[in-house]
Amino acid sequence: MKPKQYYFFTKPQHRRQQITFAMSSDEDFSLVIPPTTEETLESIKALINNNKKKHEQLILDQEELIARRNDQQEMAEQFRQRSVKLNQKIKEDQRSYEEQMENDKAKIKLGQQEASDLTEQILQVKEALEEEKDRNHHLKQQNDVFSAVPERKVVFNGLTGKDTQEFDMETNIVYPMEGGTAFITFEEEVVASKILKMQKHAVKVGTSCKFTVEARPVHLMLPQLVEINSEVSSHHILISRLPKMKIEPLLNKLEIHFSKTKHGGGEVEKCEMLPDSWTVALTFVKNDIAKGLIVTENHDVKLQEKMQRVRVTPFLNGKITNLVTKMTACPRTLLLTGIPTIMDRETLQDELQIHFQKSCHGGGEIVAFVYNPLGQHTSAVFGGPPKNTDKETE
Structure with missing residues (x-):
């Protein structure tokens, strides 16, 4: 088998070294380094040792890197766990915040309701104060009113009445008289009632003059309140x-x-x-x-x-x-109509008064008599009853 040749390069200042590896059937691997004059075995050993150190250093670096990687992984796991816990805490805080918000909203709503109730109570108190103020003002005015009445000497007569504040007013009612009429007021009501029932009265003046007058009731609109x-x-x-x-x-x-x-x-x-x-x-x-x-x-x-x-x-x-009135008939005063103008006013008035004073004509004592001739305009004034009596003054 032809041996393979491998080339190792060291630092640039070294020249290339040629190492021949021979493979045979008896050995798996063999290193054949041809001897050279320039390089020796010692230098190769030194190179191998150097590479071993580098290899060991690489292994150490690799272990350090693995340790760092493990540390980083452990740190990453810790961060992941912390992140999970923080997420849970955030969710819990969010829930707590939402619950707090709901509670605050409920408190605000309750506060608004209480404020509304207080405002209503304040308005009621203000209204009550205004009413009290108006009542005090009214009472002060009443006090001023009664203190403003001019002083008069009074005597207690032993009579009692309702606890009310009243003024005595004199009634003066103006009644327009038509021409040819007269008002006659009797001292007694029974006489006026008798004259009214007879209605028509023949009045004789002198020896040859005679005329008929009619007696009518007098109705006045009187104030009751x-x-x-x-x-x-x-x-x-x-x-x-x-x-x-x-x-x-x-x-x-x-x-x-x-x-x-x-x-x-x-x-x-x-x-x-x-x-x-x-x-x-x-x-x-x-x-x-x-x-x-x-x-x-x-x-x-x-x-x-x-x-x-x-x-x-x-x-x-x-x-x-407030004014309450009632139509009332005068109990002692009558209206005489149909009086002709046959003589002067004073004489005819005297003749009429003499006629209605006689009991034979159904008459009686006369308190007041007013005659208004035809063609003239006058008014009768009806006043209140005289003091300490129950009779009206006309």
């Missing part, structure tokens, strides 16, 4: 406790006094006397003056050459809020 919403005016004051003197000088003195700022007053727009109560109503131009004067209440004013202490109280503006 009057509710007035009163409030204190910011421009007006009432001045009471005034001495009796001429009205014109009194009004001038009061206007001059209360128009001065040193007395707490201001520009006066109007000053007028209320003769039924001997009280003066004073109107200011500005609306911030009356209140200060009312708070002071008592004021010293020079009247009749000396200082007089007068009282200043609020002025009330009233508005009717």
Whole structure:
């Protein structure tokens, strides 16, 4: 068998060495190195040893690389496990976060409901406060209203009534009279009722004149209930406790006094006397003056050459809020119609009054008699009952 030739190359500075391997049937492998003059066996051994070291170093490097690979694999496994745990932790945190979000949403919803309930309660409290404020304002106005009534001397008569705040008002009803009619008021109701039942009455005037009048009932629309919403005016004051003197000088003195700022007053727009109560109503131009004067209440004013202490109280503006009326027949007053104009007014009125006073004609004592001739226009005024009686004054 022809031996194969193999060539080994070492470092570049060495030249090529030719090594011949001979294969025979007796040996599997044989190395034949032809001797050369340039290379010796020692150099070849050194080369082999060098290669062995390199081989050992490669094995060591390979083992180190394997160890590093194992370390890397172990580290990768640890990272993988940590990644799994982190993923699980993230999922758990996500679930916890979602649960927390749901809980927070529920708390927010509950808080919103509580806030809504609180807002509603606040509104209710505000409404209650407003109602209480309005009620207090109303009570204060009522107190001002009753404190504004001019002072009058009163006596307790031993009578009791309902615990209500009322005003006494005098009724004045204006009734237009047609021509040829008369109003007649009897002292007793029974007389008026008898005259009304007879209806037609023949009245004789003188010796030859006679005419017929008809008696009719008088119906009046009377108030049964009057509710007035009163409030204190910011421009007006009432001045009471005034001495009796001429009205014109009194009004001038009061206007001059209360128009001065040193007395707490201001520009006066109007000053007028209320003769039924001997009280003066004073109107200011500005609306911030009356209140200060009312708070002071008592004021010293020079009247009749000396200082007089007068009282200043609020002025009330009233508005009717409820009015209930009823048609009522006057029990003692009748209307006579069909009266002709046959003589002068006073004479004919006297003749009619004499006729209806006689008991033979069914009449009786007459309290009032008013006659309106044909072609004339007048009005009768019906007032309230006189004090301490149950009879009306017409």
